[in-house]
Amino acid sequence: MDKYTTSKYLVIVEPVKKVAELVKTAYSMNIPLILLVPFENDVPIFEQMVPNARVINIKNDSIDEWIKLLPPVDKIGGVLAGNEISVDRAAKLAERLKKGRYTLYEDAICCRYKDEMRKRLKSKNVANPKFVIIKNKSEIEEATKEIGFPCIVKPVDQSGSVNVTLVNSNDEVEAAFDRIKSVSIFDYVYKPEEILIPRKEEVIIEEYMTGQEFSIESFVRNGEVIFSSVTEKKTTHAPYFIEIGHHNPTLNYSNIENEIKEFGKTVLDALGIREGVAHCEVILTKDGLKVIECANRCGGDNIMNLIKNSYGIDFYKSLILNSLDMDPEIEITQNNSSAIRFFYSNNDKKVNDIYFEEFNDSLAENVVECNLFIKKGDKINAVKNLFDRFGYVICKGKTPTEANERIEEVLNKMHIE
Known part of the structure; x- marks a missing residue:
């Protein structure tokens, strides 16, 4: 059986x-x-x-x-x-x-919509960026006076860094506002007639936070965090902040991983995430850790694959078991490191040729996955959102440094002409 x-x-x-x-x-x-x-x-x-x-x-x-x-x-x-x-x-x-087992609907709303998340965290005194929620362009000037420039404009109901933009003037805010209203992540995935959920009218204007970004992958059962791990992010930075890499555990911040985990627990408690998986993104600013966003779901970008390769834990399996009120399998069976790097371009270009040099045996045994989504003759877009990335490589190692070195080896062997 x-x-x-x-x-x-x-x-x-x-x-x-x-x-x-x-x-x-x-x-x-x-x-x-x-x-x-x-x-x-x-x-x-x-x-x-x-x-x-x-x-x-x-x-x-x-x-x-x-x-x-x-x-x-x-x-x-x-x-x-x-x-x-x-x-x-x-x-x-x-x-x-x-x-x-499930998180209550009133709390799940705060994990789905960024405006509700910001308001909940503020009410619970959790470190948040300054923010203003607007519905109309007539509110832009007053909002930017409160927040100041530069600032971030983002939709409240999207993900994948789609239409998250750094702006430096009211004209740029207006352009970002129009972009949010006209294009969404749904447009990359669905046909217009397939979208069942109406877009929200709200847009967030918030403080521009600088510093190293992390995600905290947690498993929660009956309100208790029974496992958490910190992943160090690599992004394109301004103006689009596209994630182009992750290191699990962190490559450069092992000395503060416990502090980051404790902050993550505070965020989950404030949002009422009591069951399942949580993916919480935070940033280490000059004033300390602050919340970027938090979701009651598995992290994307193959982060769950990194967790499995680093610790031997299958978050998807445990999430399924927990939802059915069965015991999740959250037991660390190995202590390794893993990393992912996405392939992207800073410029629009046509691919005339693309290939990898042959991996030697030492490198090949540390490459978990290597996938390209393009071929000769395709066009590559300058990276502005996650859909402009055209592949990835995942490597493992005994330490974060070793996993990163393997990633760099693979990148050096890729040639695009």
């Missing part, structure tokens, strides 16, 4: 076919699955990906209508979000069904 045997369904809300680690992991565990899929064309894709799952096409954003499509409540064991934009609605569905 499989150790994860259960007759209860795990409901996954709006899984994304291109980033389906959660779905694939649950399937590999023989967990009965119900996938609530908003796009009719994706139904056969998921039916092929997980043949034994019940794939249900949802036509709207109504929790009441979703419940009518589900089997009786006693057949359901838990609910999880299939992507970041579904965290709040998955929490609402779990709360309505009263099944499994």
Whole structure:
């Protein structure tokens, strides 16, 4: 008998076919699955990906209508979000069904929308940048007088650094405001008619914080952080702040990792994240640690792969177990280091040729993954958001320095002409 045997369904809300680690992991565990899929064309894709799952096409954003499509409540064991934009609605569905372990909807909202997160953290006296939330361009001048220049303009309902911009004048704020209103992360993933969730009108103008960025990957059960790890970020900095690399554990800040973890616990407590995985991004400013943002979900950018290679912990598997009120498998079985670096360009260019020199045996055994998303004849865009990155390499090592050295070796062997 499989150790994860259960007759209860795990409901996954709006899984994304291109980033389906959660779905694939649950399937590999023989967990009965119900996938609530908003796009009719994706139904056969998921039916092929997980043949034994019940794939249900949802036509709207109504929790009441979703419940009518589900089997009786006693057949359901838990609910999880299939992507970041579904965290709040998955929490609402779990709360309505009263099944499994979940963060309450009122708290999940603060993990989904950056304006709600900022307001909650401020009310709990957690170190936050100064911020103003606006809806109209007529509010820009007053907001920038309060915040000052340079400042950051960002949407409240997006991710992946899409439309996060450093600005130095009211004219630049207006341009950033217009960009946020006209283009969203949804435009990179969905067709217009496929988007069920209306955009929020709010835009945040906030203090420009400088310093080293980190993410804290935590596992929470019944309000207690039972595991956390700090990842050091590498970004393009101004004006778009695109993440181009991660080191787990940190490459240069091992002396303050415990301090960062404790700050992360304070953030999770303030936001009410009581169950599952949390991905919290913070920055070490001259005034100390401050929150960039925090989400009740697995970190993207293959960070979960880094955690697995560094510590032997499968966050996806443990998240699934916890949501079904089973014991998560949070046990450190190894102490290694791992790192990822994304391939990107600072300029628009056409790829005439792209290749790697052959890896020697010593390097090859430390390369976990190396993937390119482009080929000869393709065009590379100057990096302005995560969708402009065109591949990545993940390396491991006994220490953060060793993992980083392997990354640099691979980068030196890549040639783009």
